[in-house]
Amino acid sequence: MINIILFGPPGSGKGTQSEKLIEKYSFKHISTGDLLRSEIAAKTALGIEAKSFMDKGQLVPDEVVIGMISSVLDANPHAKGFLFDGFPRTKAQSEALDKLLANKHTEINIVLALHVNEDELVKRLLNRGLTSGRSDDVNEEIIRARIIEYENKTMPVADYYNQFNKVVTIKGEGTIEEIFSSLCKEIDKKF
Numbered sequence: 001m002i003n004i005i006l007f008g009p010p011g012s013g014k015g016t017q018s019e020k021l022i023e024k025y026s027f028k029h030i031s032t033g034d035l036l037r038s039e040i041a042a043k044t045a046l047g048i049e050a051k052s053f054m055d056k057g058q059l060v061p062d063e064v065v066i067g068m069i070s071s072v073l074d075a076n077p078h079a080k081g082f083l084f085d086g087f088p089r090t091k092a093q094s095e096a097l098d099k100l101l102a103n104k105h106t107e108i109n110i111v112l113a114l115h116v117n118e119d120e121l122v123k124r125l126l127n128r129g130l131t132s133g134r135s136d137d138v139n140e141e142i143i144r145a146r147i148i149e150y151e152n153k154t155m156p157v158a159d160y161y162n163q164f165n166k167v168v169t170i171k172g173e174g175t176i177e178e179i180f181s182s183l184c185k186e187i188d189k190k191f
């Protein structure tokens with residue numbers, strides 16, 4: 001089993017690259033952002049709670065997303081591997097994920113960290129906001145809040161996995177194909 005975390009700030013291209021990676025490698029894609037947006041669309045209690053944080057550009061509480069991930073892992077016992085996108089986003093989520101995977105006798109093999117400079121991120125997100133229908137993409141203030149949450153709470157995830165030498169940084173600027181090829185090279189090197 002191969003388990004990968006696709007790591008990076010909002011707008012770094014995780015969603016775009018995930019789609020290409022799951023097509024090539026048949027991983028089970030787990031995007032907490034997508035899972036939360038489905039809960040919001042279905043107007044579940046979890047979705048209503050999550051929306052109040054997401055609309056402000058803040059992270060949803062750890063216990064909410066960890067519970068969601070635990071259910072998805074249990075629901076996919078035969079997965080060839082998981083591609084985590086937008087999760088873990090805090091050190092506590094990383095520790096919880098490691099425990100959940102250890103219970104299943106597996107682990108995170110590699111953290112692929114996309115690097116993109118901040119001005120480019122804001123530009124991409126505002127541009128995505130024109131068509132995505134995502135309320136957190138339309139306003140520059142909310143976008144900046146998400147980037148600050150990333151710097152304060154999510155960057156420590158890279159430090160956490162760095163202690164196990166699992167992090168590889170990838171340049172997240174260039175064409176979609178160039179970035180995809182850098183990601184594949186790292187995955188193929190490892191397996």
Ligand code: ADP
Pocket residue numbers: 009010011014032033034036053054057058059060061062065085086087088089093136146
């Ligand atoms: P992006 O990477 O562009 O920020 P996502 O779709 O991954 O987009 O996430 C959108 C929002 O959903 C985040 O700003 C946050 O509020 C919430 N969210 C997604 N994943 C998590 C997570 N693992 N922990 C806490 N909040 C999350």
